[in-house]
Amino acid sequence: MVNVxxxxxxxxxxxxxxxxxxxxYTSSFFAVGPTDGGVVADESQVHHQKFFCTEYERSKVITDKIALQAASEGLPIILLYPGVIYGPGKITGGNIIASLMIERFNGRLPGYIGSGSDKCSFSHxxxxxxxxxxxxxxxxxxxRYLLTGENASLVHVFDIAAIITRTKGKLPLISYPAVKVMKHQWAYSCxxxxxxxxxxxxxxNDGLTETLEWLKSLGLLKY
Structure with a gap:
C-alpha cells in the first residue's frame, strides 16, 4: 500500500x-473508525477493525499503528486527523462535498443513503x-489531535446549501464507495x-457559503 x-x-x-x-503525520478520521450509535468520538477511540469500507480506510488504520509505535519508541511525532475535508481547491474524487454539490445543482439522478440523518464531521x-x-x-x-469541525448529516448539509443559494433541487448521485462510507456515522469531538x-x-454555514461561491465562480453551479 502506498500510504503504508x-x-x-x-x-x-x-x-x-x-x-x-x-x-x-496527517492521518484521517477513517483511522479512528466509525461512530455508529450516535457516539461522538474523541482521540481515545481506536478503530475496531471489524470491517473496512474501503482499502483507503484499511491503509490509514495500518499507518496509524505504525505512527503510534514510532511515537512509543520516542520519535517526536504528532498525529493529526482531519474530518471530511471541503472547501475551494481542486475538483477531485476526494473533494466529495464539491462533487456532491455539483451533482445536486446540475439535476443528476437522485441517490440517498438511509434516512440521511447519519452524521459526519466536516473540516474546512x-x-x-x-x-x-x-x-x-x-x-x-x-x-493525537482531531482536526474536525461541525458534526452534521447530509440532509443538514443540503438544507444549508438550499438556504444559501435560495434554490431547490434533486439529491445527488452517490458513488458506490461513498455508499459504503455513508452507511456509518463519523462524528468526532475536536x-x-x-x-x-x-x-x-x-x-x-460559513464554509459552505465560501465553497458554493467558489463553485459558482468556476461556472460549475448556477443559482
Whole structure:
C-alpha cells in the first residue's frame, strides 16, 4: 500500500536526519473508525477493525499503528486527523462535498443513503491548514489531535446549501464507495485541538457559503 510504505520511508528518513525536532503525520478520521450509535468520538477511540469500507480506510488504520509505535519508541511525532475535508481547491474524487454539490445543482439522478440523518464531521480546508501550523508550534509529541469541525448529516448539509443559494433541487448521485462510507456515522469531538492548539473551526454555514461561491465562480453551479 502506498500510504503504508510512504510513511515507513518518511520515518526512516526522519531517524537518519540530524536536527529534526518534530514530525507531523496527517492521518484521517477513517483511522479512528466509525461512530455508529450516535457516539461522538474523541482521540481515545481506536478503530475496531471489524470491517473496512474501503482499502483507503484499511491503509490509514495500518499507518496509524505504525505512527503510534514510532511515537512509543520516542520519535517526536504528532498525529493529526482531519474530518471530511471541503472547501475551494481542486475538483477531485476526494473533494466529495464539491462533487456532491455539483451533482445536486446540475439535476443528476437522485441517490440517498438511509434516512440521511447519519452524521459526519466536516473540516474546512483552511481550518485543517491552520490546525497543522498550530500543531507544529504547540502540539505535544506522541499525541493525537482531531482536526474536525461541525458534526452534521447530509440532509443538514443540503438544507444549508438550499438556504444559501435560495434554490431547490434533486439529491445527488452517490458513488458506490461513498455508499459504503455513508452507511456509518463519523462524528468526532475536536475539543482537545481547541484547548491545546487553539484550533477554531468555522461553521458549516460559513464554509459552505465560501465553497458554493467558489463553485459558482468556476461556472460549475448556477443559482
Amino acid at each position: 510504505e510512504g510513511l515507513k520511508n518518511v520515518l526512516r528518513a526522519f531517524r537518519e536526519t540530524e536536527g529534526m525536532e518534530k514530525m507531523l 480546508v483552511d481550518d485543517v491548514v491552520s490546525g497543522h501550523i498550530a500543531a507544529m508550534e504547540k502540539g505535544r509529541p506522541g499525541e 475539543e482537545k485541538a481547541k484547548a491545546e492548539l487553539n484550533y477554531n473551526p468555522r461553521s458549516l
